[in-house]
Amino acid sequence: MVSRVIPVDVFDLVVFGGTGDLAQRKIIPGLYRRYWGGHIPPESNIIGAARSELDDMGYRALAREAIAEYVSEDKRDPEVIEAFLARLSYVAIDAKGTDGWDVLKTRVRKGTVQAFYFSVAPSLFGDLAERLHLHEIANAESRIVVEKPFGRDLESAKALNAVLAQHFTEAQIYRIDHYLGKETVQNLMAVRFANILFEPLWKSEYVDHVQITVAETVSVDGRGSYYDRAGAMRDMVQNHMMQLLCLIAMEPPYHFDPDAVRDEKLKVIRALDPVLPDDIVRGQYQAGNGQGGYLEHCEDPASKTESYIALKVHISNWRWKGTPFYLRTGKRLRARTSEIAITFREPPHSIFDDAEGWRENVLVIRLQPNEGMNLKVMIKEPGPGGMRLTQVPLDMSFAEALGESGTDIPDAYERLIMDVIRGNQTLFMRGDEVEAAWGWTDPIIEGWEKRGDKPMPYDAGSSGPEDALMLMHRDGRRWREIRE
Template sequence: MQSDSNFVFVLFGGTGDLSMRKILPALFEAHRAGMLNPAGRIVCVAREAWDQGAYRRWVEEHVKPHVSKDGLDDAVWRSFLERMQYVGLDLGRAEDFVLLRDTLAQYDGTRVFYLATGPKLFVPICRALSDVGLNQNARIVLEKPLGYDLKSSNAINDAVGEIFQEEQIYRIDHYLGKEPVQNLLALRFSNVLFEPLWRREWVESIQITIAEELGVEARGDFYDNTGALRDMVQNHLLQLLSIVTMEPPHSMDSDSVRDEKLRVLRALKPIDERDISRVAVRGQYHAGVIRGAAVPAYATEPGVRPDSTTETFVALKVEIDNWRWAGVPFFLRTGKRLADRVAEIVVNFRTVPHSALGANALRAGANRLVIRLQPNESIRLYCLAKQPGEGMNLASVHLDLAFDQFFKEGQMEAYQRLLLDVIHGRLALFVRRDEQEAAWRWVEPILNAWASGTSKPKPYAAGTWGPAASSAMLAQHGTCWLEEEN
């Protein structure tokens, strides 16, 4: 459906990896689907002194491989390139921002400034935009990580908040745009079947995993100063946790949804530094084999210090101190160079209190809901059923909602959904400042304890599921990670 919202989308970092792999492919898919106003324009900004032809050749080479080849039409691709204009810009030259302002003056519509840059450039860019009057009738999109800790995050938010109002600021977390996350909200709040079960009386534990096969690739310098806790837990995992556990909002407007997520983040049980070794596991990958190929140890990756103690793996036991979830353990896990690329939420329901059908009906995990976010997005409900034949023998069966099979229309990628939400001015799937502060405040004791140097990351071989201590932590609660059970 074509949008009536006219826009000018200004992409800082317009030659960078994120722009090439995610942002411009998402805008192309929206363009191909007819979801963008025909008058909307995309202005890409970077420091290279290129003309329009050089930039379009760069896009042809680096963006086209990341778009779907199904029905890819040369005329549609050319019409997408015609939306684009390139502006070479030196952040240190005020006159370059005057040139940008004059370029944007040619176009009508809401201005969207997407900062696909490092966080140290957020404030200088925002101030330069303000100096030439480009902070009015505008929206600003900030990529993570937003800061290094609570103090630095607040410093960035304070500075950006002096230039843009909170309702103009879109802090993006692409996991919130994934189809199964949206369907989780629909599943919980539109079906009377699930709501009575979504509480401590019926849920035994919940696991949230974001696992990657890749290492740090070309991001060694960045990652070695960041680590998995800052890169994944403080944002993606805590946001998913808040979506899974929040109370029903009175509506789906932006502040109603974000108010409920904030209540969850504020209800996270604080972690005492003395307990961190019991509820938090950090690891670092060593050399190993993934899908038959040898991969190097983290400490030998380009840009990584040989004596680095940066964690590439984190597993946490989390508790929520509120009426609905008190006493339920939540296990969060993320890591690089793991055995598989998978992101999923696993809701383990309690066993029946008594079974007339034998001990098999009392086994853990008999009833569970598995929400797969990647690579194949789906929702699967497991239950027990009688096997055909003589006797009352039970087997695990599942009911599937496989989106690609049930819905014939193509799925919308996370970045595509979120970019359209920015253009339309919808804030519900973006992180509000008070949410971000609550998340940083909760992780800080872990950051401080690990920074003290009293312990080092536990080693794990690339191609495995992380340190054994991660499994041991769950075993203390009589459970295990999903792949260990299977």
């Protein structure tokens, strides 16, 4: 199967924070890969903007190093690299002052798609937005891309939205969540809404429960002071995992249209029940395997911030009433994996004597590693020993099922930046969606802060705190094993 190459329109993309970590690891390598793949017209321009005193050649040297480090060797074509680097330029700019803005104005062309990527701290969003208009660089068709965190609570999220709204309309603002750019996340919508097989079963009558797991092996060492101000709830649940929950639980939109999809996601967030204290487990990883523990990495021996959280969530609507959603995420766990597992109910009546051999039907959507889907079904165990049941997987890894096109799955940032250029907001969060998510999250955080709850310790390299196992066991269920 060969994927189609659909180039975007000619564009000028300004990357504020163009010398930063995100730009070097994701944005520049991702743009190169799309240029290598034929999606970016050669007339397009990419302009780095930051405080560093660099010229165009210095910035291209940085970009060359980023491509060498973060792009696989099979895509590093010397001629393509040189052609791509020729499209890059740099402007030294003062986000809070006047230096560099007149120069930037001469670099951004009229009549092209104009996009401005705010790969900077949220505290600078307002300054950048104001100066883009003050110096008449942006216009009514320009687009801005803003990175998370979108605030740290409802109040700050509203303030951030208000600042951006002073200079840009909602249709111009692209709030990026890289989880929504993953191939499997988008395929979740295709599986649900393009196949009659699943959608009739996608409700509480047939679904016993849903598990969403985002497990990481890395610690917070090196960024502990930042992470300690956020924690797993703010860093992962309020945004990434909330988006996954919405895509699983939402009603079919009337059309695959940005606002239609986001309207349905918003309804899910507003239907979320408050989470009871007994349905929350928080943890902190301990030292082990030659590495320090969370308290050491965050440099605060009295920290009550969680590096792990598990929650039991209910959605009060007709489709999902009575079906629990179990969410868990954490650092320094056994393996790096992200997956969604939809476990279906058992048949109302079994005609087979081998009842103990029965296992649930489970649809597993793997986000990382090895993106793909796996449906576990019951069949007869081969052999002459009677009707014995066994569970087998119907496995679809994208790399195997789609051949060459399956092995060249774009990075999430590549896809999302191309969507910005195309003007497609389907995979980006709307302002009211962000605020609704914080409106649900804030009382949970305020609750454990008022109670003075302390996170439970867990061993590095484990599956998390023991209490998280009990969260499932008391319901007669079990977490899926964390493994790559």
